[in-house]
Amino acid sequence: MSSGAISAATVGRLPAYLRSLVELAAADTSTVSSDHLAERVGVNSATVRRDLASLxxxxxxxxxxxxKYLVFEISVELGLNQEWPVAVVGAGNLGRALANYTGLAERGFPIRLLLDNDPAKAGTSVSGIEVHPVSRLAALVRERSVAVGVIATPAEAAQEVADALVAAGVTSILNFTAHPIAVPDQVVVRRVDLATELQILSFYQQRGLASSTGVGVPLETS
Amino acid sequence: MSSGAISAATVGRLPAYLRSLVELAAADTSTVSSDHLAERVGVNSATVRRDLASLxxxxxxxxxxxxKYLVFEISVELGLNQEWPVAVVGAGNLGRALANYTGLAERGFPIRLLLDNDPAKAGTSVSGIEVHPVSRLAALVRERSVAVGVIATPAEAAQEVADALVAAGVTSILNFTAHPIAVPDQVVVRRVDLATELQILSFYQQRGLASSTGVGVPLETS
DNA sequence: TAGATTGTTAATCGATTAACAATC
DNA sequence: TAGATTGTTAATCGATTAACAATC
Incomplete structure (x- = not known):
């Protein structure tokens, strides 16, 4: 647990530090200066020293x-030595894509549970993962020690699913819908929101801040 | 183009404002106070007034x-009245999932081009979108007026693909790989990074900041 | 010892927010 | 007019960074 005062900004940079450090380790580099690491990650060297000191x-x-010590310590901080079983709620396009995606399990997030509220889907399976009815969420989350819940339903269902996950004791949620969800303080939510990212991109296109080359000119709709 | 001084933080909030405003419009609410909108979006009312004033x-x-005026203005700012043709590079799991996903086109981002460097994939098609070899990227981007490039390749290829997109004149890039890419100033990049999001979640799990309920206890690997 | 680099203080910066006069 | 709410100033906050003494 060490110090305790780690800012969200620092946490957000840890994956990037780790990525760069793993590359350095692979190249048999034994030590690295804050200045060098900072340059690789694209931050200020004082920020690197700050971040590391806070860990x-x-x-x-x-x-x-x-x-090597850095890689070890940051891996421990990021919980990479452990497996965090995942429950995916929603077996539509996205849920099935996630179930098919091997990268999750490779990164220590095995999908242990796939749920959908469509009775027709119950009993079918995706990549060897059986689809269960949402009504069994609480029991199965407990049975399979699920640590992380993934919301891959239509946006309208997001809050309801979040409530069910929280009630079942899940404390980390990854929300793929555009709908922000409200949860108690001790629950951590991250949102992966394609729609928002695209809108932000198109804001800059629209403003011409990302353009002047002739391509990327908008076509009028209807 | 109005004032011109819009912070990245403000831009990031615009999609949330718009979402909430569209709901209000649907409920036939004609006016809204900054206080009410702020509460719905989860920010301070002074921030809302600031953001709107900056637009x-x-x-x-x-x-x-x-x-209604708010919905109209923010939609214009976000470029939602226009279509931004998209090129997806990489026809693997993710690229195909995106090609199958109708939500992109619905939001004004029709996929007009799907590219892959595997010769075996060239000529096949996904959801009616033909896969082309990456060698034809520049020509096809121009021909189809692509505004936004999506990188859905393995991480190792990210920079190379970004360079090709930039060289072809694309000025907005959505990077789905864990690898950060370097681009010239006038190019806007957003990253949708599942691996990073999961690592951030597991940091909080690991720290026990998201727990104490008994579930979500880590299982040791190997 | 001389050079390099940390660890940390103090300055800076940018964004958020409280507060309130202006005004509908 | 009285009440509500904006638009904006000034205070606050948190994070970043320059700078440098400590020290390997």
């Missing part, structure tokens, strides 16, 4: 940080 | 803001 990680003056 | 939108003292 209780120290380097050696005049030398830098030990790459 | 050049004014309300009426004692009354509030006109809902």
């Amino acid at each position: 209780g990680i120290t380097g050696t003056r005049g030398v830098g940080y030990d790459v | 050049g939108i004014t309300g009426t003292r004692g009354v509030g803001y006109d809902v």
Whole structure:
């Protein structure tokens, strides 16, 4: 648990640090300076030192940080030594794509449960994962020690599903719908929102901040 | 184009404002106060007034803001009156899922081009969209007026694909790989990064900030 | 010792918010 | 007119960064 004062901004940078450090380790680089790591990740070196200090990680003056130690410590912080079983709610296009996607299990997030409220889907299976009715959510979440809930339903159902996940004791939720969900304080929610990302991109297209080359000119709709 | 000084934070909130405003419009609410809108979106009312003012939108003292006008103005700002043709690079699991996903076209981002560097895939089609070899990227991007490039390749290819898109004149890129890409200033990049989101969630699980209920207890790997 | 780099303080920056006069 | 709400100033907050003494 170390210090305890880790800002959300720092947490958000940890995956990028780790990615770069794993590359350095693969290239047999044994130590790295905050300056070098900062450049690779695209942040300021003082920020790197701050972030590492907040994790209780120290380097050696005049030398830098030990790459392997950094990889180990950040991996532990990110919980990468453990498996976090996942429940996916919604077996539509997205839910099935997730069930087919092997990258989740490879990263320590095996899908242990796939749920859908369409009775016709119950009993079918996707990539060897059986689809269960949502009515069994609470029992199955407990039975399979689910740690992370993924909401892959239509937006209208997002809050209802979130409530059911929280009631079943799930404390981490990944919301793929455009609908923001309200949860108690101790529950952590992240949103992966394609619609919002696209709208932000089109804002910049629209403003011409991303253009002037001739392509990317809008076509009028209808 | 109005004022011009719109912060990235403001842009990031526009989709949420719009979502809430569309709901209000559907419920025939004609005006809304910054206080009410703020509560719905989960921000401070001064922030709402700031954001709207930065878009050049004014309300009426004692009354509030006109809902329909707000919907119209924000839609224009977000470029929602236009279509932004999309090129998806990578016809693997993710690329095909995107090609199958109707939500993109519904939101004004029709997929006009699907590319893959596997010669065996060239000529096949997904949801009626033909797969072309990556070698034809530049020509087809121009021919089909592509505005937005989506990178759905393995992470290793991300930078190379980004370079090709930029060279072809694409100025908005949505990167689905975990690999950050470097682009010239005038190009806008957004990343949708499942791996990072999951790692952030597992950080909080690991720290027990999202727990104490008994479920979500980690299982040791290997 | 001389050079490099950390760990941390103090300055800076940008964004959020409280507060309130203006005004519908 | 009285009540409500905007538009904006000034205060606050949190995060980033420059700078540098400590020290390997």
